[in-house]
Amino acid sequence: xxxxxxxxxxxxxxxxxxxxDIRGLKTWFKTDDGMVRAVDGVDLHIDRGETLGVVxxxxxxxxxxxRSVLKLIDMPPGRFEDGEILWQGRNLIPxxxxxxxxxRAREIAIIFQEPMTSLNPVYTVGDQIAEVIELHQKLSRxxxxxxxxEMLRLVNIPHPQRRVHDYPHQFSGGxxxxxxxxxxxxxxxxxxxxxxxxxxxxxxxxxQILELMQEMKDKFGMAIMLIxxxxxxxxxxxxxxxxxxxxxVVEEAPVEALFGNPRHPYTQGLIRSIPxxxxxxxxxxxxxxxxxxVPSLLDPPPGCRFASRCKHAMEVCTRAMPPLKEVGPGHxxxxxx
Amino acid sequence: MSRQYLIRRLLIAIPSLLGxxxxxxxxxxxxxxxxxxELATNPAVPxxxxxxxxxxxxxxxxxxxxxxxxxxxxxxxxxxxxxASRMDVDKLILQRLPVTLIVIGSSxxxxxxxxxxxxxxAATRPYSVFDQIANTLAxxxxxLPTFFTGLLLxxxxxxxxxxxxxxxxxDIEAKGWLFYWExxxxxxxxxxxxxxxxxxxxxxxxxxxxxxxxxxxxVTTARSKGIGERKVITKHVVRNALIPVVTLVALQxxxxxxxxxxxxxxxxxPGIGSLLxxxxxxxxxxxxxxxxxxxxxxVVLFNLIADILYGWLDPRIAFR
Numbered sequence: 001x002x003x004x005x006x007x008x009x010x011x012x013x014x015x016x017x018x019x020x021d022i023r024g025l026k027t028w029f030k031t032d033d034g035m036v037r038a039v040d041g042v043d044l045h046i047d048r049g050e051t052l053g054v055v056x057x058x059x060x061x062x063x064x065x066x067r068s069v070l071k072l073i074d075m076p077p078g079r080f081e082d083g084e085i086l087w088q089g090r091n092l093i094p095x096x097x098x099x100x101x102x103x104r105a106r107e108i109a110i111i112f113q114e115p116m117t118s119l120n121p122v123y124t125v126g127d128q129i130a131e132v133i134e135l136h137q138k139l140s141r142x143x144x145x146x147x148x149x150e151m152l153r154l155v156n157i158p159h160p161q162r163r164v165h166d167y168p169h170q171f172s173g174g175x176x177x178x179x180x181x182x183x184x185x186x187x188x189x190x191x192x193x194x195x196x197x198x199x200x201x202x203x204x205x206x207x208q209i210l211e212l213m214q215e216m217k218d219k220f221g222m223a224i225m226l227i228x229x230x231x232x233x234x235x236x237x238x239x240x241x242x243x244x245x246x247x248x249v250v251e252e253a254p255v256e257a258l259f260g261n262p263r264h265p266y267t268q269g270l271i272r273s274i275p276x277x278x279x280x281x282x283x284x285x286x287x288x289x290x291x292x293x294v295p296s297l298l299d300p301p302p303g304c305r306f307a308s309r310c311k312h313a314m315e316v317c318t319r320a321m322p323p324l325k326e327v328g329p330g331h332x333x334x335x336x337x
Numbered sequence: 338m339s340r341q342y343l344i345r346r347l348l349i350a351i352p353s354l355l356g357x358x359x360x361x362x363x364x365x366x367x368x369x370x371x372x373x374x375e376l377a378t379n380p381a382v383p384x385x386x387x388x389x390x391x392x393x394x395x396x397x398x399x400x401x402x403x404x405x406x407x408x409x410x411x412x413x414x415x416x417x418x419x420x421a422s423r424m425d426v427d428k429l430i431l432q433r434l435p436v437t438l439i440v441i442g443s444s445x446x447x448x449x450x451x452x453x454x455x456x457x458x459a460a461t462r463p464y465s466v467f468d469q470i471a472n473t474l475a476x477x478x479x480x481l482p483t484f485f486t487g488l489l490l491x492x493x494x495x496x497x498x499x500x501x502x503x504x505x506x507x508d509i510e511a512k513g514w515l516f517y518w519e520x521x522x523x524x525x526x527x528x529x530x531x532x533x534x535x536x537x538x539x540x541x542x543x544x545x546x547x548x549x550x551x552x553x554x555x556v557t558t559a560r561s562k563g564i565g566e567r568k569v570i571t572k573h574v575v576r577n578a579l580i581p582v583v584t585l586v587a588l589q590x591x592x593x594x595x596x597x598x599x600x601x602x603x604x605x606x607p608g609i610g611s612l613l614x615x616x617x618x619x620x621x622x623x624x625x626x627x628x629x630x631x632x633x634x635x636v637v638l639f640n641l642i643a644d645i646l647y648g649w650l651d652p653r654i655a656f657r
Binding site: 067070072097098100101102103104105106109110112114117118119120121122124131132135136167169180183 | 563577
């Protein structure tokens, strides 16, 4: 599937072209101790209107991948070592700041993990939303503020006309995340990158925010790249899933295939570590965790990066990194098993 | 921000000023020195006359009656009489105050005008050549005391080059533009010495404050909106970074006045700083009391201004 897509980059078959296609992306960080290979050859793609889940534990490179797409990585210390980020066929990596600014918010928008700190405390939320509208839709401040209130109404914030003049500290965490979503969607982007949008919120609010994102997706038809470490969230909202481990994609599959037939030992471990209330009730057993921690991304050894934590590790695993191979329709796995 | 808040803040200032005046008065009363020392060594003045004078000025009363006398008189606008200059203290201070305020005011403006852009630029390019140079100059700037840089400037610009006068004169006879030009010329060195000294430490504060803000999440949010980097810095970073800087500038005000005293001495600026020094040397207690109290009022006033600035910069501060 991937190879056929690469061949058919001809303009006449633009249907096959994904919205975002990341190929062999390497985002490395120069530190005093050496090069940290935070993202080390990631391939992933998102089609129009689909929701892709990107999962993996902390430090696996999910966030760096997401921020690389919008080039929000501080350079230095970060740098793009290799790879392409094709946005509707156009490589974003060589783009100048000014060109990038035309894509940010207007075509690709992003929301972050921490709604409490993602809004500027000294401006009203209306100001901050209107800033985007004013810039990209070339509207006057007054019209933009009307647009901002309309966006607040869309994300179900009560009394939007009044709330538009409030400051971020006058909103709760969940409400602030709604404001962030309103801001991100104010220019109707084609892709929304949601970087752990619910991690910092409590459970009931999490569900509300996910529901809101789904609702907004139905309304605006944008694609979503949902970065999370919660497998439950993925099962509920995504069509396809990319599993990352230590800067690499280890498995990519449609959501049913991933949960029905996880192939990579890491994915299997992730799925087994989901707390299950129904099972725990019958037989109080310890939650299964994956032993060990993510290996250092500083000069990683050759071979599979999960080998040191893998129950099935063999001698061959430590010798060379296995390639990503297709094991089912749209189901790829980086494992020799 | 409401007018009510402002009035309340001004009312709060009254007890603190009263407290300051009590401390000042007590310290001065306990300090050694006698305004009539001169008379004591003058053989033409008999001791009885001296005693009569002391009694007339109430110097033999207990401290608290003297304080209440002083307070009552001051509230009626009578700040006392200078023994040394033979004129009213309030007139003496009012004569000198404008010069000090102009010199300190312009040096603070100079400090801010230099420190803000330099600090922000240095922070946006950390460890660049510009940052290194700015840091080095800042270190040199606040390591060199004003009495040293002042003398250095006098040596170079007044004595070697003969461009600027090194004695500040109030009796300039020139008219029109030339009058202002002469005033500017004689202010350049004291303002530069004080302003650059303040600016040097302010650069460091601004730089570290901007560095703190620039890595916060909302700055990334601002970048993700597609607004240019320049606007990200000026709109989203600088305003937040200024909040702690305002505190520091306000806290530094007493130091600024202290520095002004030294600088005024060096450049012979006839401000209240040099008035204070000469009054102290002459044991002219009413003037010392008046000048230190004016300094206290100015410090309280600048703190009030800082509080108002806070509220303007940071909406999270509620004026209740």
